[in-house]
Amino acid sequence: MSRVCHxxxxxxxxxxxGKSCLVVRFVRNEFFEFxxxxxxxxxxxxxxxxDDATVKFEIWDTAGQERYRSLAPxxxxxxxxxxxxxxxxxxxxxxxxxxWVKELQRRGDPNVVIALAxxxxxxxxxxxxxxxxxxxxxxxxxxxxxxxxxxxxxxxKSIFVEIAKRLPKAGAQPERxxxxxxxxxxxKKAGGCC
Amino acid sequence: xxxxxxxxxxxxxWLPAGCEMLADGAYDAxxxxxxxxxxxxxxxxxxxxxxxxHVDRNSWYGGDCASxxxxxxxxxxxxxxxxxxxxxxxxxxxxxxxxxxxIMACGNLVKMLLLTKVxxxxxxKNVDGSYVYKQxxxxxxxxxxxxxxxxxxxxxxxxxxxxxxxxxxxxYEEDKPATYEGxxxxxxxxxQVYEHYGLDENTQSFIGHAMALQRDETxxxxxxxxxxxxxxxxxxxxxxYGKSPYIYPMYGLGGLxxxxxxxxxxxxxxxxxxxxxxxxxxxxxxxxxxxxxxxxGVPQVAKAPIVVGDPSYFPKExxxxxxxxxxxxxxxxxxxxxxxxxxxxxxxxxxxxxxRTEDIYVCMVSFSHNVAAAGKYIAIASTTVETADxxxxxxxxxxxxxxxxxxxxxxxxxxxxxxxxxxxxxxxSASYDATSHFETTSQDILDLYERITGSKLSLExxxxxxxxxx
Ligand SMILES: Cc1cc2nc3c(=O)[nH]c(=O)nc-3n(C[C@H](O)[C@H](O)[C@H](O)COP(=O)(O)OP(=O)(O)OC[C@H]3O[C@@H](n4cnc5c(N)ncnc54)[C@H](O)[C@@H]3O)c2cc1C
Ligand SMILES: Nc1nc2c(ncn2[C@@H]2O[C@H](COP(=O)(O)OP(=O)(O)O)[C@@H](O)[C@H]2O)c(=O)[nH]1
Ligand SMILES: [Mg+2]
Numbered sequence: 115m116s117r118v119c120h121x122x123x124x125x126x127x128x129x130x131x132g133k134s135c136l137v138v139r140f141v142r143n144e145f146f147e148f149x150x151x152x153x154x155x156x157x158x159x160x161x162x163x164x165d166d167a168t169v170k171f172e173i174w175d176t177a178g179q180e181r182y183r184s185l186a187p188x189x190x191x192x193x194x195x196x197x198x199x200x201x202x203x204x205x206x207x208x209x210x211x212x213x214w215v216k217e218l219q220r221r222g223d224p225n226v227v228i229a230l231a232x233x234x235x236x237x238x239x240x241x242x243x244x245x246x247x248x249x250x251x252x253x254x255x256x257x258x259x260x261x262x263x264x265x266x267x268x269x270x271k272s273i274f275v276e277i278a279k280r281l282p283k284a285g286a287q288p289e290r291x292x293x294x295x296x297x298x299x300x301x302k303k304a305g306g307c308c
Numbered sequence: 309x310x311x312x313x314x315x316x317x318x319x320x321x322w323l324p325a326g327c328e329m330l331a332d333g334a335y336d337a338x339x340x341x342x343x344x345x346x347x348x349x350x351x352x353x354x355x356x357x358x359x360x361x362h363v364d365r366n367s368w369y370g371g372d373c374a375s376x377x378x379x380x381x382x383x384x385x386x387x388x389x390x391x392x393x394x395x396x397x398x399x400x401x402x403x404x405x406x407x408x409x410x411i412m413a414c415g416n417l418v419k420m421l422l423l424t425k426v427x428x429x430x431x432x433k434n435v436d437g438s439y440v441y442k443q444x445x446x447x448x449x450x451x452x453x454x455x456x457x458x459x460x461x462x463x464x465x466x467x468x469x470x471x472x473x474x475x476x477x478x479x480y481e482e483d484k485p486a487t488y489e490g491x492x493x494x495x496x497x498x499x500q501v502y503e504h505y506g507l508d509e510n511t512q513s514f515i516g517h518a519m520a521l522q523r524d525e526t527x528x529x530x531x532x533x534x535x536x537x538x539x540x541x542x543x544x545x546x547x548x549y550g551k552s553p554y555i556y557p558m559y560g561l562g563g564l565x566x567x568x569x570x571x572x573x574x575x576x577x578x579x580x581x582x583x584x585x586x587x588x589x590x591x592x593x594x595x596x597x598x599x600x601x602x603x604x605g606v607p608q609v610a611k612a613p614i615v616v617g618d619p620s621y622f623p624k625e626x627x628x629x630x631x632x633x634x635x636x637x638x639x640x641x642x643x644x645x646x647x648x649x650x651x652x653x654x655x656x657x658x659x660x661x662x663x664r665t666e667d668i669y670v671c672m673v674s675f676s677h678n679v680a681a682a683g684k685y686i687a688i689a690s691t692t693v694e695t696a697d698x699x700x701x702x703x704x705x706x707x708x709x710x711x712x713x714x715x716x717x718x719x720x721x722x723x724x725x726x727x728x729x730x731x732x733x734x735x736x737s738a739s740y741d742a743t744s745h746f747e748t749t750s751q752d753i754l755d756l757y758e759r760i761t762g763s764k765l766s767l768e769x770x771x772x773x774x775x776x777x778x
Contacts (some may be wrong), residue, residue: 157428177573182331184579186369186566188429191559292431292558297422297769 118161118168119283122192123274125174126218127199128210129181132233135264136199137175140274145265162271162278169278171195187221195227195277200248202232202261203240208248215255227280229258229273236263322598322611324589330601330608331578335361337760338599338610340585340617343371344565345737348753349616351424351571352765360572361610363583363601369569371618372720372740375403375562375679381637385716395639395713396681403560403679404637406718407740408671408688409749410435410554410654413545416750418555419767421567429567433677435554436650438546440518441657442510446646446708449518452546466511473505473515477539493533501532515539517658517667521745523692524665538747554654554745560679585621588734596733614760616735619723626734627723633742634698634719635690636705638712643685644672645710651676651685654744655708662704666692669744670705684713690742693719729759 125133138144141160161170174193179185196218200211211230218226230252232243245261252259258276262269323329336358339350346362347369354360368374376384378391379398391398411417411432421427438449442461450459453471462470481487491501502512516522520538527535545553557563573579589598589609598611619627643649650672657668672687673679680686689705698719706712725736738752757765 177570178576179570179573179579181578182580182583184581186569188559188563188566188570292433294431295418295421295427295555 116163116165116167117283118170119281120170120172121194121281123171123173123195123197123277124189124193125176125197125199126180126211126214127197127231128201128204128207128214129178131199131201131204131207131210132264133197133199134175136197136231136233136262136270137173139264139267139270141173143267145267160274162275164275164278164283167283169281169283171274171278190218190222193222193226194281195229196222197229197231197273197277198257199231199233200243201234202243203234203237205242208232208243212251215257225282227258227277228255229260229277231269231273232259232261233264235261235268236266324609327600327607327609330583330599330603330610331361331580332359333610335359335578335610335612337361337614337616338363338612340364340599340615340621341371341737342366342369342565342569342581343373343618343737343740344561344568344749345753345756346371346616346618347565347568347572348420348424349737349756349760350577351426351568351575352757353760354572354575354577355424356761357575360577361580361612362569362572362577363580363585363599365582365584365621367582369566369581370406370562371565371620373405373407373409373561373565375405375560377404378402381716385637385718396684401681401684402686403562404686405561405671405673405679405688406635406637407561408635408669408690409561409740409744409746410556410671412541412745412747413548413553413555414541415545415745415747416754416767417564417746419769420750420753421564422769423767424568424571426564426567426571429570430563431558432555433558433652434549435552435556435652435654435673437647437653438518438552438554439647439653439655440514441655441661441704441708442514443661446644446655448648449514452543461514462511466508469506470511473507474543476505477536478543480536480540482533482537491532493536494531496532497529498532498535499528501536502528513658513660518656519543521743521747523667523743524659552654556652556673556677558678560673560677588615588622590732594732613733614729614735615733616737616756616760618737619725619739622734622736626726626732626736628726629721630724630738631722632693632698632719633690633722633740634693634702634717635688635742636699636702636718637716638687638689638706638709639680639714640672640685640687640709640712641683642710643674644670644687644708647672655705656744657704657708664694664701666694666742668702668705669742670709671744672709687712690744692742735760 141158158173198211198214200207260269260273337360339346339362342364350362377399382391439446447461450456453474456471479487519542520535585601587600596615600609647653651674653672655670659665659667668691670689674685675682687709689702722739724738729735
């Protein structure tokens with residue numbers, strides 16, 4: 115089988131634009147109108163198969179820390195990709211998205227792959243942000259743009275696939291000396307650590 | 309943020325006239341300051357199902373134990389001056405800890421990280437070496453019987469005695485009297501245990517200070533059990549990763565409070581940085597019931613039966629100063645001499661070696677933990693202040709560290725709470741002490757947790773809690 119490449123992907127955007135719903139749609143192919151957003155999820159993983167490689171996304175949701183713009187540096191650190199979400203029925207959220215893009219460019223990795231998602235595209239009747247306007251902004255800034263719906267699943271998979279295609283998969287990932295802490299093994303002698 | 313009055317939902321009756329609700333208004337606990345202790349508490353309370361509001365007056369996480377980039381470091385210590393470009397990128401290359409500490413690989417903080425699974429947000433690296441100062445020399449702390457035999461810290465016969473002592477330590481189990489070898493540690497003092505093994509004063513000094521992590525000599529006359537357990541912790545921690553008993557997170561200690569804050573947020577906690585808390589609100593009986601902050605000119609109030617925070621958020625009658633700590637941050641372009649070019653290291657200077665009571669600690673980290681630009685090292689010397697000239701007290705450390713590119717000195721008062729919180733609902737953490745590890749910090753967290761919830765936090769780690777992913 116093809117190589118598996120791991121990437122951290124973060125969600126950004128104003129509150130209630132549908133970030134958590136997009137993740138749940140992508141990872142579990144579910145949509146709940148009234149689901150408790152984000153609760154309990156550290157991060158979720160999902161893979162995308164491409165011709166030349168399999169991309170495994172480690173997806174970080176904001177956990178509500180976007181509400182008062184209180185995201186920690188840890189959130190941006192090491193993110194290879196970001197989806198900046200706005201709600202097509204809410205003009206303010208599009209302005210918000212532009213400022214999240216700026217924030218990401220300031221705090222994130224210089225090579226981060228950015229995708230702009232105009233979510234809730236199923237609510238055509240309440241549209242406030244035109245596709246063309248957002249698309250022009252995205253082209254100017256060299257970022258991916260799609261309109262999505264977590265509710266109908268429109269373009270949810272596609273936007274992740276598009277990001278996966280743009281991520282650099284060449285070269286083995288560098289050997290790492292750093293490690294995550296693991297729980298101690300049970301066979302440790304009694305009175306021992308942990 | 310403040311909604312106009314006509315569309316606001318019914319005003320709750322607790323909300324003072326002229327004030328709006330701060331965030332969602334009513335919470336189970338309000339936490340002020342995002343230092344490590346407050347962050348762990350907020351993560352723990354939130355995973356218990358409590359609704360938590362966590363605020364900080366600064367625009368960054370970490371409070372007193374933040375990791376700063378160069379711009380913020382200069383902003384704090386050299387107001388008006390820009391960092392020299394020769395040091396590296398002003399916002400990307402550095403994460404300089406304000407409180408230097410290393411994490412004991414099998415210590416209580418690691419247990420808390422595992423218990424809460426905050427480990428998944430962080431990566432660590434072993435600290436290269438642990439050293440102790442003896443008669444003008446820096447010597448590696450031997451902690452295995454083999455290392456002891458090779459160490460130049462002791463003469464030949466002393467080595468053998470020390471090795472015997474270590475073997476006894478590693479076999480000792482509190483619930484198996486057969487391992488006691490006749491020593492009752494609840495009765496015997498540590499001094500008597502040392503005497504039993506015939507260990508001389510030098511050996512006692514480095515065992516006590518560099519392994520048992522005692523800060524002075526009082527432990528010598530206390531029952532030996534606690535000190536023996538501390539030595540065991542040191543040895544087990546060392547065994548775990550090999551080079552030293554300490555680990556340290558990539559990108560600096562600031563990741564720890566950030567990780568616990570995320571844990572809290574993931575469980576529904578509300579986070580507000582740059583929240584200018586101006587007042588803790590008390591009822592007629594002197595119990596805290598909420599906090600007030602004015603944002604965009606609008607006074608806002610949140611309420612909770614539990615108000616937690618670091619000392620800087622409370623009225624001064626709620627805390628007392630228990631001492632002063634001097635810390636000096638040095639940026640170097642070389643490792644500390646005589647440490648085998650270690651890229652990260654801890655050096656303990658036992659107070660008695662340099663004619664003082666309190667030990668001096670030096671923690672050094674570098675580019676290898678992503679806290680400094682390539683080729684740069686950050687050494688932080690600290691101690692508890694004993695004289696009227698605190699900076700001079702660090703002289704033995706400066707001598708050891710060698711030439712510096714930049715040095716930033718700070719003397720801070722250390723506070724502790726006056727009350728337990730039972731009477732006034734104010735649960736105050738203590739300031740960070742001068743120790744170079746997290747054992748006292750963890751103890752304060754456990755204590756705070758017990759005061760707040762009325763129950764002890766169990767740090768039993770189920771060995772089956774392995775991470776599910778991959
Ligand atoms: C928007 C959203 C909706 C969710 N909806 C549901 C739901 O309807 N039903 C449900 O059972 N859970 C749901 N979850 C996940 C749920 O909140 C918990 O994280 C999950 O039940 C595991 O809980 P835990 O405490 O046992 O383990 P945790 O300690 O949270 O996690 C154990 C391991 O599983 C991984 N993990 C955590 N959450 C997930 C996840 N969701 N998918 C894959 N790996 C994960 C962690 O990284 C960790 O390695 C949802 C998460 C999110 C973000
Ligand atoms: N109609 C519609 N509603 C959506 C869509 N995505 C999310 N929502 C709703 O928008 C609200 C906020 O979603 P959530 O994922 O919690 O937003 P977040 O704050 O950005 O994480 C919820 O009530 C969702 O049901 C969508 O694509 N279409
Ligand atoms: Mg959400």
